[in-house]
Amino acid sequence: xxxxxxxxxxxxxxxxxxxxxxxxxxxxxxxxxxxxxxxxxxxxxxxxxxxxxxxxxxxxxxxxxxxxxxxxxxxxxxxxxxxxxxxxxxxxxxxxxxxxxxxxxxxxxxxxxxxxxxxxxxxxxxxxxxxxxxxxxxxxxxxxxxxxxxxxxxxxxxxxxxxxxxxxxxxxxxxxxxxxxxxxxxxxxxxxxxxxxxxxxxxxxxxxxxxxxxxxxxxxxxxxxxxxxxxxxxxxxxxxxxxxxxxxxxxxxxxxxxxxxxxxxxxxxxxxxxxxxxxxxxxxxxxxxxxxxxxxxxxxxxxxxxxxxxxxxxxxxxxxxxxxxxxxxxxxxxxxxxxxxxxxxxxxxxxxxxxxxxxxxxxxxxxxxxxxxxxxxxxxxxxxxxxxxxxxxxxxxxxxxxxxxxxxxxxxxxxxxxxxxxxxxxxxxxxxxxxxxxxxxxxxxxxxxxxxxxxxxxxxxxxxxxxxxxxxxxxxxxxxxxxxxxxxxxxxxxxxxxxxxxxxxxxxxxxxxxxxxxxxxxxxxxxxxxxxxxxxxxxxxxxxxxxxxxxxxxxxxxxxxxxxxxxxxxxxxxxxxxxxxxxxxxxxxxxxxxxxxxxxxxxxxxxxxxxxxxxxxxxxxxxxxxxxxxxxxxxxxxxxxx
Amino acid sequence: xxxxxxxxxxxxxxxxxxxxxxxxxxxxxxxxxxxxxxxxxxxxxxxxxxxxxxxxxxxxxxxxxxxxxxxxxxxxxxxxxxxxxxxxxxxxxxxxxxxxxxxxxxxxxxxxxxxxxxxxxxxxxxxxxxxxxxxxxxxxxxxxxxxxxxxxxxxxxxxxxxxxxxxxxxxxxxxxxxxxxxxxxxxxxxxxxxxx
Numbered sequence: 001x002x003x004x005x006x007x008x009x010x011x012x013x014x015x016x017x018x019x020x021x022x023x024x025x026x027x028x029x030x031x032x033x034x035x036x037x038x039x040x041x042x043x044x045x046x047x048x049x050x051x052x053x054x055x056x057x058x059x060x061x062x063x064x065x066x067x068x069x070x071x072x073x074x075x076x077x078x079x080x081x082x083x084x085x086x087x088x089x090x091x092x093x094x095x096x097x098x099x100x101x102x103x104x105x106x107x108x109x110x111x112x113x114x115x116x117x118x119x120x121x122x123x124x125x126x127x128x129x130x131x132x133x134x135x136x137x138x139x140x141x142x143x144x145x146x147x148x149x150x151x152x153x154x155x156x157x158x159x160x161x162x163x164x165x166x167x168x169x170x171x172x173x174x175x176x177x178x179x180x181x182x183x184x185x186x187x188x189x190x191x192x193x194x195x196x197x198x199x200x201x202x203x204x205x206x207x208x209x210x211x212x213x214x215x216x217x218x219x220x221x222x223x224x225x226x227x228x229x230x231x232x233x234x235x236x237x238x239x240x241x242x243x244x245x246x247x248x249x250x251x252x253x254x255x256x257x258x259x260x261x262x263x264x265x266x267x268x269x270x271x272x273x274x275x276x277x278x279x280x281x282x283x284x285x286x287x288x289x290x291x292x293x294x295x296x297x298x299x300x301x302x303x304x305x306x307x308x309x310x311x312x313x314x315x316x317x318x319x320x321x322x323x324x325x326x327x328x329x330x331x332x333x334x335x336x337x338x339x340x341x342x343x344x345x346x347x348x349x350x351x352x353x354x355x356x357x358x359x360x361x362x363x364x365x366x367x368x369x370x371x372x373x374x375x376x377x378x379x380x381x382x383x384x385x386x387x388x389x390x391x392x393x394x395x396x397x398x399x400x401x402x403x404x405x406x407x408x409x410x411x412x413x414x415x416x417x418x419x420x421x422x423x424x425x426x427x428x429x430x431x432x433x434x435x436x437x438x439x440x441x442x443x444x445x446x447x448x449x450x451x452x453x454x455x456x457x458x459x460x461x462x463x464x465x466x467x468x469x470x471x472x473x474x475x476x477x478x479x480x481x482x483x484x485x486x487x488x489x490x491x492x493x494x495x496x497x498x499x500x501x502x503x504x505x506x507x508x509x510x511x512x513x514x515x516x517x518x519x520x521x522x523x524x525x526x527x528x529x530x531x532x533x534x535x536x537x538x539x540x541x542x543x544x545x546x547x548x549x550x551x552x553x554x555x556x557x558x559x560x561x562x563x564x565x566x567x568x569x570x571x572x573x574x575x576x577x578x579x580x581x582x583x584x585x586x587x588x589x590x591x592x593x594x595x596x597x598x599x600x601x602x603x604x605x606x607x608x609x610x611x612x613x614x615x616x617x618x619x620x621x622x623x624x625x626x627x628x629x630x631x632x633x634x635x636x637x638x639x640x641x642x
Numbered sequence: 643x644x645x646x647x648x649x650x651x652x653x654x655x656x657x658x659x660x661x662x663x664x665x666x667x668x669x670x671x672x673x674x675x676x677x678x679x680x681x682x683x684x685x686x687x688x689x690x691x692x693x694x695x696x697x698x699x700x701x702x703x704x705x706x707x708x709x710x711x712x713x714x715x716x717x718x719x720x721x722x723x724x725x726x727x728x729x730x731x732x733x734x735x736x737x738x739x740x741x742x743x744x745x746x747x748x749x750x751x752x753x754x755x756x757x758x759x760x761x762x763x764x765x766x767x768x769x770x771x772x773x774x775x776x777x778x779x780x781x782x783x784x785x786x787x788x789x790x791x792x793x794x795x796x797x798x799x800x801x802x803x804x805x806x807x808x809x810x811x812x813x814x815x816x817x818x819x820x821x822x823x824x825x826x827x828x829x830x831x832x833x834x835x836x837x838x
Contacts, residue, residue, distance in 0.1 A: 037719050037727075038815035041837050044731050047772025054766035063710045086704055382692075385699055392706050399713055406720060554720055561713060568705060575698045582692060 042066065046073060049080075058083040059391075071097070071105050082112065085388065091116055107134040111145050118148050123155045143174040150178045154185045171206045173214055179203035180221050193228035197237075200225040219249040226258050235262040250286075250371060253279050257288030260295060269299040283368035284323045285594070290601050293319055297608070306616050313609040320602035327595040330369065331588055338580045339587040340386055343370050376590050382583045389576050396569045403562040410555040417548040426541050433537060437530045444523055451516060459515040460508040468504045471497060718777075725813040726779035730754075730787070734767040735823040739796055740830045742767075742822065746790040747776055754778060775820070782811050787834070789820055795828045807834040814838045 040048070045066035052061035053076055061080040066073065078093035091113065098109035114129030130149040137145065146169050153162035162182055169175035183199030190196060203221045207214050222241045229238035239262050245255035260275035276299070279292035297312035334342045343366075374380050450458030457465065475497050482490055722729075730747060744758045755776040759767075767773060787807045795801045809818065817837035825831040 037715075037724055038817070038838055040817065044772055044817065044819065044837070047731070047733060047770060048774060050769065051763075051766050051771025051773050054769045054771050055762050059707070059710075062707050063714060084703065084707075086700065086707070088700070089704065385695070388703070389699060392702055395706060395710065399709070402717070403713075406717075554716075557716055558720075561709070561716065564709060568702070568709065571698075572702055575695060575702060578691070579695050579699070582695060 040066075042068060049073070049076065053080055056083075062086075071101055075105060075108055078112065082116070087116055087119075104136040107137050108141070110134060111137065111141065111148075114145075115148055118152055123152045126152045127156075143169060143172055147174040147178045151181055154181055157189075159185060159189075169206075171208060173208070173211075173217075176203045176207040176214065176217055176221070179206060180217065180224070183221075184224065187224070187228055193232045197225055197228050197232070200228070215246065216249065216251075219245045219251045219255070223251050223255050223258065226255065226262070230258060230262055230265065233265070235266050238262040253282040253286040253292075254288035257292045257295070260292065260299075264295070264299055264302075267302075269303045273299045273303075284319060284598075285368050285372045290320070290598065294601060294605060294608075297605075297612075301612060306612065306619075310609065310612060310616070313605050313612065316605040317602060317609065320598050320605060324595055324598045324602065327591055327598065331591050331595075334584055334587050334591070339584040340390075340580050343373070343587075344386075372594070373587055373590055376586070379583070379586050379590060382579070382586055386576075386579055386583055389572065389579055393569070393572055393576065396565055396572065400562065400565050400569065403558055403565060406558045407555065407562060410551055410558060414548050414551050414555065417551065421544050424544075426537060426544070430534075430537055433530060433533050436526075437534070440523060440526050440530060447516075447519055447523065454512075456505070456508040456512040459512060459519050461511060461515060464504060464508050464511065467507070468501070471500045471504055474500070722777055722779060722815075724815045726781065726811075727777070727815040728780050728785075728811065729777040729815070729817050730775040731817065731819045732767070732773045732775050733819060733821045734764075735821060736768065736830060737824060739824045740793055740801075740822075742791065742793040744792045745775065746792075748788040748790075749778070749780065750786055751788070772819075780811050780816075782813060784808060784810050787818060789832070789834075791822070791830075791832065793830075795830065797828060799828045801829045803829060803832065805832045805834070809836055812838075 039045075045064075045068075049061050049064040049066060052058075052064055058080040062077065062084060065077045065080070069077070074093050074097060078090045078097070081087075081093070082090035094109040094112045094116075097105045098113060101109060110129050110132040111134065114126045117129060118126035127149065130145060130152065134145070146165050150162040150165040153159070153165065159182070162185075166175070166178050166182060169178060179199050180203040183196045183203060186199055187193055187196035200221050204218060204225070207218045207221065209215055209218050222244050226238045226241035226245075229235070229241060239259065242255045242259045242262065245251060249255070256275050256279045260272040260279070263269075263275065264272035273296055276292040276296045279289050280296075282289050284290055284293075293312075293316040297309040297316065300306075300309035300312055330342070374383060446458070449455075457468070460468075475494075478490070478493050478497060485493075718727075728749070732745065734742065742759055742764060744756065746756045747754045757773075757775060763773070785808070787809060788804060789807075790802065790804045792802050793800075807818070809816065815838050819835040819837065821833045821835065822830045823833065
């Protein structure tokens with residue numbers, strides 16, 4: 001019994017080992033992981049924010065801004081906030097910097113606070129910030145500061161001070177914009193446009209024309225200079241300005257119309273008609289196009305081509321009539337679907353049969369209308385706001401989708417967790433460990449008995465026991481062959497077997513002490529291991545009893561965020577509806593104003609045509625009378641001669 | 643400006659003429675006061691509505707920013723736990739001596755990400771920005787990171803350079819910075835720095 005139990009010892013140990021492996025492999029996946037997110041190294045966290053900031057992705061720059069802040073990071077964050085339109089938050093940071101920052105940070109803060117005041121229309125307050133002492137501002141920022149400073153003075157009608165600041169500016173976009181504004185301001189107050197034209201010429205000279213926005217400014221400057229020159233009756237100068245406006249500019253139609261005006265003012269009607277014919281190729285909504293339609297018949301009339309003039313008036317009447325109806329369609333579409341979806345999505349406007357099938361404009365009349373609408377500053381702001389709200393909606397929708405995916409994933413993980421717990425079947429594992437423990441106890445008792453009885457074979461090594469078994473086999477074989485061999489041979493072999501048995505027993509008794517110690521040691525280790533496994537299993541059971549804590553915590557967080565996102569989306573939808581309503585109302589106001597303009601043009605064309613018909617009729621009548629008089633005179637003179 | 647002013651003038655003239663015809667007996671002064679009052683009240687209403695939208699939009703923006711910050715943290719914790727998290731970053735320390743065109747990143751021979759740079763992104767990197775090239779999960783133990791850089795070096799020399807880096811992933815987050823800097827040679831220098 002003892003021998004059997006002890007000979008099974010390694011197999012028992014294997015079972016315990018396998019159980020241990022199971023526990024050690026399985027347990028970590030159920031355990032509450034103690035790992036925590038490592039914070040990014042400070043320079044990487046800062047670099048990630050700067051990457052977004054310098055790309056112009058201000059929203060991402062704010063999101064990526066590190067928790068730990070330095071003065072420079074505060075400036076960068078404030079800049080991102082301000083660019084994203086969170087001016088109040090940005091203002092708080094600048095306020096803090098202007099009192100506690102270094103000289104450089106203070107300078108930037110003064111400038112930014114001034115800019116914020118300027119954008120609120122508080123010109124004097126803005127100037128207070130702008131005029132504070134500044135040092136170490138970058139070249140670009142200094143130019144921008146001068147631009148705002150000069151503009152604030154222009155708004156306060158202090159033109160001399162504005163001009164003095166502009167004198168400090170060097171070539172570039174800011175200088176060009178500033179001189180343009182000064183030129184326009186002069187044109188509004190001066191009866192004589194020389195000062196305004198000079199400013200515009202300087203604006204043009206300082207324009208480096210390197211980017212698209214500067215090219216547009218150049219066109220605008222040249223058009224304004226041309227307009228003012230016409231007012232000053234300096235037509236050649238006007239033509240020299242207008243000739244420089246790019247043909248693919250948004251202002252090309254207006255420039256061509258003004259070009260015609262400059263020519264017609266010098267009674268060069270043919271040249272004027274040529275310019276105005278080119279204007280006709282642009283969408284009617286573009287500046288100057290409607291005026292050109294009215295100007296062409298006027299010029300034909302002046303040239304004495306009455307029939308051409310009549311047909312041109314008829315064409316103008318038809319065009320204005322059609323465009324008024326188009327505006328009605330647009331207004332109806334805007335009223336039905338809202339301005340946002342009408343102009344930014346697919347709408348009824350796409351199906352309007354526009355009169356300009358041969359338009360040289362690279363864009364569609366829908367875009368022409370969009371551009372016209374966007375030229376209204378209030379609408380521009382509303383449209384910008386609409387795009388920002390659409391961006392927020394897109395962002396929230398994306399998170400809503402992602403959170404739904406995470407929610408589902410966590411749900412599956414939690415359910416998977418319980419399934420794995422079921423499969424783990426800890427009670428059967430505990431039973432097996434208890435069996436092993438019982439076996440170990442029995443072995444201990446057997447060992448104690450063996451020790452008392454000095455049973456050397458109980459603790460003998462496997463090799464010794466195998467040898468003893470072989471000796472017994474030999475003895476059995478000898479008994480079987482006893483009758484086949486001589487008694488002498490039998491006795492001899494029996495003696496030899498006895499000696500072998502004695503040898504094996506001697507070996508067992510020799511190793512008894514050592515083997516006893518080894519077995520006792522092994523049983524102690526087994527006891528310890530069994531105890532450890534029992535504790536491990538208890539801990540494991542304790543953990544699974546708590547459930548998937550981390551997964552549950554994640555799920556809870558995800559669900560909470562999902563609720564917040566849904567609530568925020570609803571809030572956003574309300575604001576978007578209000579915003580779309582405001583945008584729609586403003587668009588309709590602008591379109592109705594344009595319609596009134598077209599109706600007025602239509603009436604003007606009709607009146608002029610009526611006058612022209614009347615004039616032509618009168619001329620024809622007088623011609624007829626003159627012819628009749630002449631024939632009468634001829635007849636009378638013939639009669640007299642006879 | 644002027645055109646708009648003319649337009650407004652025309653509008654008021656038409657409106658005024660129509661009203662004058664209809665309400666012939668009402669004195670012009672009274673009519674003007676009525677129009678002015680109506681216009682002001684309409685404008686005030688419109689302005690306050692716009693201000694309310696502006697305030698709501700501002701609050702929403704601020705809330706969305708806060709939500710995004712919290713959500714990015716949650717997403718990172720959920721999808722990239724520290725014991726498997728690996729993130730690669732790219733920094734550029736150069737003075738326009740070379741132009742990075744694209745980059746390919748492989749982890750243990752498998753493509754993790756490829757990126758084609760725009761001019762704005764290169765400028766942002768040159769100004770001190772750092773790009774997060776990749777974030778993913780790997781097992782603990784030894785790994786091999788391979789980065790292939792394509793670009794234009796000094797003297798319009800086109801380069802395609804492959805660099806490898808062996809690293810050991812522990813149970814902590816692994817951050818690796820790949821930095822490109824100017825060198826005396828035609829091609830830039832590439833350096834890998836491990837964090838954690």
